[in-house]
Amino acid sequence: MRNGIGSRNGMGIENRYALSLFMKAAVSSFAKNFSVNKVFNTLKSIGVSVSRKTLYNFQKILEDVGLVFFLRKYDKSVRKVEMTLPKVYLVDNGIYRFMEGKKDYERLLEGLVFxxxxxxxxxxxxxxxxxxxxGEVDFVIKKDDKVKQLIQVTYASSRGEIEEREIESLIKAGRELKCDDLLIVTWDYEEQFEVSRWRARFLPLWKWALGLIPV
Structure with missing residues (x-):
């Protein structure tokens, strides 16, 4: 860490142990909600003295060097967006595999989409x-102040492996955000379906990625 994140940002970080614990907490929250306050309380409970301000600085460092992304919840208000609890995504799934030693395919697939x-x-x-x-929808795609597409991600190879709550949340978000482009990215399952007059698609990751263009 001495010649890595700290020196690269010219901050001369002294509390490298706290930074390493913060990084581990962020990686552990891969594709999940992340709370700086929760990390602060955890570090305090194990006797690590560090301020909340320092932890927020750590968060900014990880974002600035492009290792970790903190994705915010959608809201029409920019101010409210900044106040939401972020979800963590990584520049490479290998970071999660290396640091956590896990093969959580649901999270890994979601990370690939991001x-x-x-x-x-x-x-x-x-x-x-x-x-x-x-309910939750993994990704909201916005263009010109309008929601263009809603995307769920699920590691599934058949219709039976997809939980109904995934579809229900997608339709609920579609109603609220007035978006009818609904997509579920899967591992290798493809189908079009209709529920309550809402049409949506299941599309394998590889096919979705091939057709992805900037919006």
Whole structure:
């Protein structure tokens, strides 16, 4: 860490142990909600003295060097977006595999979808968000102040492997955000379906990625 994040940002970070714990907490929250306050309380409970301000600085460092992305919840108000609890995504799934030693295929697939957005030059927290309101949609794609597409991600190879709550949340978000382009990215399952007059598509990751263009 001495010649890595700290020196690269010219901050001369002294509390490298706290930074390493913060990084681990962020990686552990891959594709999940992340709370700086929760990390602060955890570090305090194990005797690590560090301020909330320092932890927020750590968060900014990880974003600035492009290792970690903190994706915000969609809201029409920019101010409210900044106040939402972010979800964590990584520049490469290998970071999660290396640090956590896990093969959580659901999270890894979601991470791949997010990474494709970045490669396609969609800007997180300006064009890409998540949605949560009595249900969750993994990604909201916005263009010209309008929601263009809603995307769920699920590691599935058949219709029976897809939980109904995934579809229900997608339709609920479609109603609220007035968006009828509904997509579920799967591992290798493809189909079009209609529920309550709402049409949506299941599309395998590889086919979706091939057709992805900047929006």
């Amino acid at each position: 990474q494709e957005f970045v490669k396609s030059e969609l800007e997180p927290n300006r064009e890409v968000f998540y949605w949560e309101k009595g």
